[in-house]
Amino acid sequence: MSTDLVFTALADPTRRTVLDTVAARQGITATQLAADLPVTRQAVAKHLQVLADAALVEGERAGRETRWRATPAPLTDAIAWMANVGAAWDDRLAALERATRGRNGS
Amino acid sequence: MSTDLVFTALADPTRRTVLDTVAARQGITATQLAADLPVTRQAVAKHLQVLADAALVEGERAGRETRWRATPAPLTDAIAWMANVGAAWDDRLAALERATRGRNGS
DNA sequence: ACAAAGCGCAACCCATGAGTTGCATGACAC
DNA sequence: GTGTCATGCAACTCATGGGTTGCGCTTTGT
Numbered sequence: 001m002s003t004d005l006v007f008t009a010l011a012d013p014t015r016r017t018v019l020d021t022v023a024a025r026q027g028i029t030a031t032q033l034a035a036d037l038p039v040t041r042q043a044v045a046k047h048l049q050v051l052a053d054a055a056l057v058e059g060e061r062a063g064r065e066t067r068w069r070a071t072p073a074p075l076t077d078a079i080a081w082m083a084n085v086g087a088a089w090d091d092r093l094a095a096l097e098r099a100t101r102g103r104n105g106s
Numbered sequence: 107m108s109t110d111l112v113f114t115a116l117a118d119p120t121r122r123t124v125l126d127t128v129a130a131r132q133g134i135t136a137t138q139l140a141a142d143l144p145v146t147r148q149a150v151a152k153h154l155q156v157l158a159d160a161a162l163v164e165g166e167r168a169g170r171e172t173r174w175r176a177t178p179a180p181l182t183d184a185i186a187w188m189a190n191v192g193a194a195w196d197d198r199l200a201a202l203e204r205a206t207r208g209r210n211g212s
Numbered sequence: 213a214c215a216a217a218g219c220g221c222a223a224c225c226c227a228t229g230a231g232t233t234g235c236a237t238g239a240c241a242c
Numbered sequence: 243g244t245g246t247c248a249t250g251c252a253a254c255t256c257a258t259g260g261g262t263t264g265c266g267c268t269t270t271g272t
Binding site for chain 2: 247248249250251
């Protein structure tokens with residue numbers, strides 16, 4: 001489905017760091033994220049938007065700040081694609097596909 | 107380690123199609139790949155080079171043609187990263203990490 | 213009421229990358 | 243030996259994307 005958005009979102013190292021941090025510190029804000037990164041808040045905001053388009057994060061406005069939290073479901077699609085590519089000649093990846101199948105969260 | 111190269115390689119849709127096709131038809135050549143794609147042979151060759159840099163494919167010269175075949179090992183790293191990000195709040199992804207651990211093929 | 217904090221939007225650089233054409237080289241067929 | 247097929251390399255175009263600055267808006271605190 002939207003595998004393309006997911007892979008695109010994961011392609012950038014800074015964006016992976018953002019996702020990683022959001023996953024570790026749920027409810028973090030863009031300003032807080034930017035404080036630990038060598039980029040501006042606006043750059044972080046853009047990354048969050050890309051991640052949100054891929055449904056990897058979700059933002060909720062709380063007063064004057066926006067709390068971000070990670071939503072892992074789309075990662076399953078990406079893993080499924082990799083497993084499908086690898087399954088033909090690698091049973092280990094086939095096992096991974098088996099682990100994901102039928103449990104796609106929402 | 108070289109997770110960056112893997113994610114970058116997987117980011118492009120055409121490149122994913124190339125990898126997909128190479129996985130399905132091991133020993134395929136760049137010219138054959140280009141025949142089924144809306145891009146030129148040189149474009150395919152570039153994609154194959156990127157995939158090779160990420161160690162996702164391997165080319166072997168056989169006479170005047172180069173046979174390409176897929177090598178799945180780096181996908182495990184990518185999956186491991188995703189599983190690590192997701193593991194904190196999603197046990198399904200934690201199960202995936204368990205499935206990959208300790209079996210990193212070469 | 214006023215100042216500061218946090219955010220979103222828009223315009224703007226600039227580097228990277230996907231794709232192309234052109235050409236030169238090595239291998240196969242006859 | 244000559245023509246052809248597949249490849250590799252180089253130069254070039256062009257769009258996309260990561261990053262920035264600047265501004266205006268809403269919310270919070272005093």
